[in-house]
Amino acid sequence: MMIGMKKTSMGRQKIDIKKIENQEARRQVCFSKRRTGLFKKASDLSILCGAEISIIVFSPAGKAFSFGHPSVESVLNRYIEAATNRGGVTNGNRGSLLDNGHGLSREYTNLAAMLEEERRKKAALEESDGGRGSGWMDLVNINIEQLGLQELQQLKKKMEDLRNSLLLTESRAPSASAMSTTQYDNM
Amino acid sequence: MMIGMKKTSMGRQKIDIKKIENQEARRQVCFSKRRTGLFKKASDLSILCGAEISIIVFSPAGKAFSFGHPSVESVLNRYIEAATNRGGVTNGNRGSLLDNGHGLSREYTNLAAMLEEERRKKAALEESDGGRGSGWMDLVNINIEQLGLQELQQLKKKMEDLRNSLLLTESRAPSASAMSTTQYDNM
DNA sequence: ACCTATAAATAAAG
DNA sequence: CTTTATTTATAGGT
DSSP, X not given: OOTTOOOSOOOOOXXXXXXXXXXXXXXXXXXXXXXXXXXXXXXHHHHHHOXXXXXXXEOTTXXXXXXXXXXXXXXXXXXXXXXXXXXXXXXXXTTOSSBOSOXXXXXXXXXXXXXXXXXXXXXXXXXHTTTOSOXXXXXXXXXXXXXXXXXXXXXXXXXHHHHHHHTOOOOSSOOSOEEEOOOOOOO | OOTTOOOSOOOOOOOOSSOOOSOHHHHHHHHHHHHHHHHHHHHXXXXXXXXXEEEEEEOTTSOEEEEEESOXXXXXXXHHHHHHHXXXXXXXXXXXXXXXXXOHHHHXXXXXXXXXXXXXXXXXXXXXXXXXXXXXXXXXXXXXXXXXXXXXXXXXXXXXXXXXXXXXXXXXXXXXXXXXXXXXXXX
16 A cells, blocks of 8 residues: 555444344345355355255345255255254254253153144134134044154154155255345245 | 564465365364354354344264254244245255245145155055054045145145144244254264 | 464445 | 455464
């Protein structure tokens, strides 16, 4: 830089890592730039080290963006599988459902409680249906309290398989990295 | 820096973004450093902009690491919900199952096909069971081909709800950011 | 794990 | 979107 030349920019300023509030524009710009940077870093990491990565981001406005290598779905599948095979994950997040480190009886309790809760939800749902339902759903209505641990585990696996086939089916030809800017309607 | 002082480091070197091979140690170090950096960037973004973020990373060795704000599970739930409500997502990834942009009849076809496949899987599973099963699973055995679109959609939703309650239940008290280094056994 | 020199990301402004 | 000045991330070495 030449001596005596006036600065034409104040350059990058240091900012505190705390929520940007009451500056809609500044926050939006920051989000866009940093989301781009984050996805770039993820891409670099996956290429350099051959790591599999999935990132999902919701903007403050509620738009969803995602990055995945080889794909979001394949990584989520692998994660869910790993968690399932382990019987749970311990990831440091407070309130994580997939809470590991319990014995079988505890797992049984949790499973039964969860299914019980689901049964309540379903009942409420069908009630709100105003009795218009054809009743076919009752076919899935198992008397959960009667089931043993092994059966609960089988049901769990079955539901996981079903969910996988419905939502998270293995992706095909996932050899390259992919970036995406999926946008749902603002929610 | 003092004049005449010898450089004690060659500083950061420029590297190409291509897979590091045949240098196990270098790749491992790179992975650790960059994973840390990636999670830091994600944390900064979530704090600065109030964004919700979930990151799942599998190391080349197969270890899983995750970051989530407010939690991995809550963001995955929101993502799956958003995809479900839309009837699918369009995320640029090749082979994505949640492929949107089709009419209802096409969705029906896909759903029926998926459930059909699931039926086959289940049959195979029960066969490998050697007939030891108590048969309770048949209660869930619906004649899928007979169902209409609306019923398939209800079944889909039901299965999603069940899966959510089994694996991705809403996390409690997820007000703060969380970093985690979940480790499964190498796979 | 820690250090240093340099590459890369990015805040503010145009 | 582009430029610029500065902060931040990190490759290689110890």
